[in-house]
Amino acid sequence: EAPKEYEYLKVSNPKPGVGLITLNRPKALNALFTPLFHELNAALKNLDATPSVGAIVLTGSPKAFAAGADIKEMKDLTFSTAYGTDFIELWTATLTTIKKPIIAAVNGYALGGGCELAMMADIMYTSAGATLGQPEIKLGTIPGAGGSQRLTKAIGKSKAMEIILTGENFSGKHAAEWGLAAKCFETPEECLEGALGTAEKIAGYSRIAVKAAKEVVNKSQDLGVREGVEFERRVFHGLFGSKDQKIAGMGAFAAKQKPEWSHE
Ligand code: CO8
Secondary structure, three states: OOOOOOOOOOEEEEEEEEEEEEEEOHHOOOOOHHHHHHHHHHHHHHHHHHOOOOOOOEEEOOEEEEOEEHHHHOOOHHHHHHOOOOOOOOHHHHHHHHOEEEEEEEEEEEOOOOOOOHHHHHHEEEEEOEEEEEEEHHHHOOOOOHHHHHHHHHHHHHHHHHHHHOHHHHHHHHHHHOOOOOOEEEEEHHHHHHHHHHHHHHEEEEEEEEOOOOOOOHHHHOHHHHHHHHHHHHHHHHHHOOOHHHHHHHHHHOOOOOOOOOOO
16 A cells, blocks of 8 residues: 555654654644544554565654643643543544554653653664653643553553652653663664664564564553463464464464564
8 A cells, every 4th residue: 555645754664664753743742632632643643554574663763752741732621622522532542452562762852741651662673862751740630641550561550650759851861771672772763763663673574463462561550460371272272263373473483484474
């Protein structure tokens, strides 16, 4: 399919099997608003449905991943409109249901909704000088796109509480030290390259196995350990029915050959 033209993002295919989405609203430091999410959701769905794509990287500019929800758009919103239109739901509903792995390469500001967007990805990479935070308290509000839940699950209650109640930012280096990010790189360029490299590696495996692996890891966020392990076991058993497990994976290993994934 011919690449779509978007106003607030760029979509490209910089490495085999990798779809790259770059948020591109530089005048507002990639502040998030509904038109941008319409595009982001469309781009994500499109990449999720493209067989040649095995993993997705989401990034912003070296200056800003995203400086939060658009405060100018939100400032006149009333309770009844926010509640009546399920404000924010559209923003998160698609991203969290994409089946292919999403890696966020976070450089510059990732504040408020920007930090929440990064936390919705499956893997977060940062550069050391990135500035993350949940500054909503300074605006008289609270995180609205899962920040209170995802940050707490990732780094523990005390630290998350401190960040959310003080509104103090933290660096990309700290994000990795605390386990919120999987890796921290020195520069924004290295961060993006690192994310693309990991995405390429993932895209080189069986799509079926990758999809299953993402699904079972995500279940750990919602289920208790016993139910989670039972769920994992069912999916693990199910993979005995895939050609990739039987022929390309285990068959090739036993025959001392390289795997040739058919994604079946
Ligand atoms: N909303 C709207 N516009 C913004 C935002 C934003 N969040 N952030 C920056 N901009 C705009 C600025 O208004 C400015 O526009 P203009 O040139 O027209 O005045 C332009 O981007 C450049 O910004 P600055 O001149 O301020 O750039 P600096 O380098 O001086 O400062 C900062 C960068 C520190 C990032 C500063 O812009 C800032 O503090 N921004 C606000 C950060 C913030 O509070 N974010 C949290 C917002 S609340 C939120 O996200 C609630 C979450 C809801 C759920 C979201 C779901 C995904």
